Amino acid sequence: MPMKLSDYIAGFLAERGCTHVFGYAGGAITHLIDSLYQRQDLHFIGTYHEQGAAFAAEGYARRKNDLGVAIATSGPGATNLLTGIGSAYFDSIPCLYLTGQVNTYEYKGALPVRQLGFQETDIVSIVKPITKYAVRIIDPLQIRYELEKAISIATSGRKGPVLLDIPMDIQRANVDDNCLCGYPEKPEDRVADFSLAHIMELLGKAQRPVILVGGGVRLSSAQKLFNQMAKQLEIPIVCSLMGRDVYDNTNDNYFGMIGAYGNRYANLTIANSDFILALGTRLDSRQTGTASTFAREAKLVRVDIDRNELDKKIKKDEYAVHADIGYFLHALNEKISQLNNPAYSSWLEQARTYRQKYPSVGANHISDPNFIMSELSKITAVDDVICLDVGQNQMWAAQSMQISQDQRLLISGGMGAMGFSLPVAIGAYYQNPQRGKVLAIAGDGGLQMNIQELALLKRNRIPVKIIVMNNHSLGMIRHFQEMYFEGRYNATIKDYEAPDFCKIAAAYGIRTVNIKDSHELSSLKPLLSSDEPILIEIQLPQSTYVYPKLAINRPIEDQEPLLPRDELAGNMLVKPIGSDKTDSQA
Template identity: 60%
Template sequence: MIDYLAKYGVRHIFGYAGGSVTHLLDSIYKNRDMEFVSVYHEQAAAFAAEGYARIKNDIGVALATSGPGATNLITGIGSAFFDSVPCLYITGQVNTYEYKGDLSVRQIGFQETDIVSIVAPITKYAARVNEAKSIQYELQKAIAIANSPRKGPVLLDIPMDIQRADIDPGSLSAYEEEKKEEHGDGEWLNEVITTLNHSRRPVILAGGGVRTAGAAELLSEFTRKTAIPVVCSLMGLDVGHDDNFYGLIGAYGNRYANYALANSDLILALGSRLDTRQTGTDVSTFAREAKLIRIDIDENELQRRIKNDELAFKMDVADFLSSVNKETDRISLTDLSPWHAILKGYQKKYPSYVKDDRTDPNNIMKKISEATKEGDIICLDVGQNQMWAAQSLDLKEGQRLLLSGGMGAMGFSLPVAIGAYYARPDRNIVAIAGDGGFQMNIQELQLIKRNKLPIKIIIMNNNCLGMIRHFQEMYFEGRYGGTIIGYEAPDFCAIAQGYGIESMEIEKDGDLGKIEKALNMEQALLLCIHLPQTTVVYPKLAVGRPIEDQEPLLAREEFISNMLIAPLEEK
């Protein structure tokens, strides 16, 4: 197994030692081309494998023992499933002769757990290997499925007696991968080009599928040739960084990006699910005067129609862009400069930060952006910190932004940064977290210290669970159970010192210069930025409102002046 993965190109396996994976651990130890990255919790291994896979755009591997080790992977497996990341999770299992089988007992073997059944809904493929002779077939099948459209996680459960079985590698059966579906440049392309040519205010909505398809450069080529403005979903944020880019859309999106979508007459959605965080809870209010073209590799997503007259094509985003890039001479758009001027006017009128001080978290994200370099990899946790970063980080050429989209898992940023480091040790890696999420995988500071990883960690510390605290203020009359009452953050700098990691604090406005100093350190560093406990994420979309009408609500006269289409009547 380990030789096969090494020949495939895997160089790091993330995991935690356990009794039912000792044979695999020993094989990793003996393989000169493979390194076992030993984490301190299996959830961190799962997230690290995801970070590795997202930067490589290929398989990331995590290893865990049976029972609690396997179940500790589940949150990370779900994250990879929802965000279409190709990961291989390998779990140890009790000997085949210890299975409970069809008996109505709960367990026979120690730590026996049917992990295959548990993870079946959140994997593309999950199987227990019951015959040693099928191991090559199962490995090849699992990797092929993980990397086939729509990408996602797979799991192989390996009993201990199968792990120690003697085999003849040359006699093992192989898996034959299905051929990729081909799309001719036929009627669909004519239909897309005709629809584009009839538009006056087109917008491209770039989703996570652009990255998954390896199509970021193809998208840049298309926008250079056509000058069509680009907005992004949360998962698509790191595909845009030029003058055609107009920010994050959706419930916590930039106000100017939502105005771009709302006032458009055509949306070309590339690899985006268009869930209710993007469209608003009342889908009928979404981009009411726009035609919609959807390109997605997952036919199931396209069956959930957003508009009755939408054009939906089941295609790989890279295949789509490759085809249209060859035909841009047939795209005769009207002069888009007036449309760009309107969008830049929205940007100028509604910047994401307001005050140039420590009390405005969006301003802090702007400062972080200014201190990063081209090619840096920035890893976000979940909560207010994620939304501030998504709204206000000004990504540079070659930078990547890794975040947990569909699962929205707190504790994500630190282990995913570890995985990203092992995929690209030549890049600067920055992990940004809130005080709540950081505590969920804080133990991985020991790995960073032990392995001398030069990861920079920034904690946005408002000493509460800020996103939910804000909900309690809005909907529960400020009853702060579990967010302020019953919650506390520790002295993170003292903890960093305990792990042997240098630290800094920002407690007043004059300290903001420490951000650049921290990010330029050669070794690992933890920077704790103290914020007011009353922080909020604005703009924010309330239930039932269209995406262009975010809170805090604008004066109606100002709001109407921004609308190129007819505003909805107030209910």
């Protein structure tokens, strides 16, 4: 049946299970916006900046673990999507970005001019390094094929974003859906050759094994399989930043997040291990520190869907498993009962000792942001979604929030984009408005990056709760300036100023609360349960720090503030590195 091509796109998305599309209006995308508005089963959510739309689509996709969609007009609209596209690419989030483009007859093509059509921009060439697939559609009859191909690529293998650039005359062209050819779906290769017997042998010989869980476990929808394995093995489990919400933190064999800003007890646990099963984590330098010193006496087995990540060796003798995490865990779970492994009670007790000696929360006072995060986690509930911005607030939450089963913690990992939490929270809310509360935690710097989306909260009465950790500085960089630039606070304290966020939110028509004292934290629980948007501003000292913190060229077990050398040595079951350093250096 003949129809306008933009109507076909809207119907295609709805049939695919998409319920919300995020975007910002513009001339080159008006046909598609009109088509979206005319459907009852698909809702267009107009943000106030295209970056907000890109992040909202990502939040929707992260919570659903399926496709998110954002649209933008040509030129500046398309380029404003870039940070969100990069975020989805680096964190393997399946998103479809649809951009408008000038009419095909206005496109400059191979002409040696900069531009023919107004706002004409070659967005496809710009985004190719940060997408799995990007193409400009020049034939209306290719629309079904390209939509199916793009979505297949986005949601298979190592997931990620795709982009279709659609000129205006293509959007308004008429097509007959009976004449459109589809994309021949290819069976997904979820399996690769690996020796489960070899892995079982390594695990059976281990005295101090550790499981390192990464974000790939959740991306492959393998949480239940992982929990089954964890229950059977009963060995210490640590996580990467992106794996923070995979395993219930209330379990006694959970020992925190590793890495440069990881929990000291987590780093001590993995540093002293003799076997590591790393699941769906790329083991970048922020996790390992200096790679040559990372878990130096441990055998390493890495499981990842991306062969390119496995080719980047951390240890010369590591064993790489190129496979879908779900398939691997299913195979492993069938064999675990046959494992003749020793009891790990003494090893678990050692890890518990680390956890007891080095808790993430110091003083039970509002001056300790880790305490605030710990208190926040006590008043969240099953199915709640916590969205973190980038900066000190992200690390405090990652260190000290206790994430229970079925809660989500949405984090910008690889891109590390400030301005992430508010629009991502909006997208996460729309993915399932009836399930759980949604919180956006941000610093004073990050919130200002996409503060305009407060208008969307007010307009649609979205009950997202924004918690601003306001230290009136860019704390992460300020700390670097103290360490490496003799305390020259350029653009972090000097030439930087944070506004009164309560006044700004009030101007948008949003209820606000300003918290300055520890006893006022008790007011948070009823606020979080409210059915309206609220901004909660928590006042912090300007000189806040994220500790523990790993300095350059130190092994991950040796974080700042440095332990006395004899205390560090007493924690080590493997040979300490740098034991010749004096206590004065500590």
